[in-house]
Amino acid sequence: MSTPTATAPAIRVQGIEKSFKDLQVLRGVDFDVAAGSIFALLGSNGAGKTTLVRILSTLLKADAGAASVHGFDVVASAGDVRESISLTGQFAAVDEVLTGRENLVLVARLRHLKNPGGIADELLTRFALTDAGSRRAGTYSGGMRRRLDIAMSLIGNPPIIFLDEPTTGLDPQARKEVWQTVKTLAGQGTTVLLTTQYLDEAEHLADRIAILHEGTIIQNGTLAELKRLLPAATVEYVEKQPSLEDVFLALTGVTGPTDAAAAAQTEGEKR
Numbered sequence: 001m002s003t004p005t006a007t008a009p010a011i012r013v014q015g016i017e018k019s020f021k022d023l024q025v026l027r028g029v030d031f032d033v034a035a036g037s038i039f040a041l042l043g044s045n046g047a048g049k050t051t052l053v054r055i056l057s058t059l060l061k062a063d064a065g066a067a068s069v070h071g072f073d074v075v076a077s078a079g080d081v082r083e084s085i086s087l088t089g090q091f092a093a094v095d096e097v098l099t100g101r102e103n104l105v106l107v108a109r110l111r112h113l114k115n116p117g118g119i120a121d122e123l124l125t126r127f128a129l130t131d132a133g134s135r136r137a138g139t140y141s142g143g144m145r146r147r148l149d150i151a152m153s154l155i156g157n158p159p160i161i162f163l164d165e166p167t168t169g170l171d172p173q174a175r176k177e178v179w180q181t182v183k184t185l186a187g188q189g190t191t192v193l194l195t196t197q198y199l200d201e202a203e204h205l206a207d208r209i210a211i212l213h214e215g216t217i218i219q220n221g222t223l224a225e226l227k228r229l230l231p232a233a234t235v236e237y238v239e240k241q242p243s244l245e246d247v248f249l250a251l252t253g254v255t256g257p258t259d260a261a262a263a264a265q266t267e268g269e270k271r
């Protein structure tokens with residue numbers, strides 16, 4: 001497998017279009033993800049996040065446009081793409097009948113790696129699951145199951161991971177644990193593309209945030225850049241920076257900047 005140059009983006013998406021019969025889901029999606037960064041794709045239910053992740057992970061073919069992952073075209077070099085990624089889907093892929101350790105060993109065996117037991121033990125330690133390792137995964141809490149799911153997807157050390165709504169349905173504590181896991185991964189150089197409907201998740205985790213709305217990326221920037229799209233609402237004695245939620249709602253047309261400013265003002269008056 002060749003290694004792309006340092007400057008090449010880890011993921012490049014250009015003009016991707018996808019329809020399901022008459023339903024145009026993606027209408028020309030473009031973005032790049034820098035290697036080693038965390039990129040959040042934000043969008044409402046049905047915006048097309050999972051569809052895009054499936055295209056990038058070679059599970060689905062786009063109607064038009066091009067995408068490359070780790071320097072490989074998702075259609076022409078689908079096999080190389082699959083070797084460069086892992087995908088943690090929206091619904092956990094953990095086998096509940098097996099123990100946590102058995103789940104990990106199974107994946108390591110499927111990937112033909114040497115020493116599956118050693119790999120499993122190392123991951124159990126890394127994800128603070130050692131004590132639970134010999135218990136059936138069916139007895140795990142949602143957060144533990146998600147951590148196991150992410151641990152399974154890391155077997156073989158893929159340079160790029162896709163996390164489709166990694167914390168949906170988790171309580172705040174479990175969400176923080178998953179966030180910490182994702183941050184650690186990115187700190188070690190793994191490129192992470194995650195989808196989320198949670199604005200605070202993007203706000204806490206992502207180096208860059210792209211908003212997918214009505215089939216296209218309507219904004220793409222750092223949190224600071226997105227926040228600059230709305231002016232800080234000033235009242236006589238308090239200044240409130242717009243939150244990512246204000247920016248998202250203004251951009252997706254649920255409320256306008258004026259409304260956000262008014263809301264901020266009301267918020268200021270309450271204090």
Ligand SMILES: Nc1ncnc2c1ncn2[C@@H]1O[C@H](COP(=O)(O)OP(=O)(O)OP(=O)(O)O)[C@@H](O)[C@H]1O
Pocket residue numbers: 020023025043044045046047048049050051052090197
């Ligand atoms: N295989 C399919 N056949 C027909 N329609 C589909 C198919 N897959 C997705 N869709 C439709 O495409 C749209 C986008 O779906 P997608 O799952 O990508 O959205 P999403 O952004 O991931 O939403 P959610 O936040 O609910 O997970 C939805 O209207 C969905 O019903």
Ligand SMILES: [Mg+2]
Pocket residue numbers: 049050051090164165
């Ligand atoms: Mg989805």
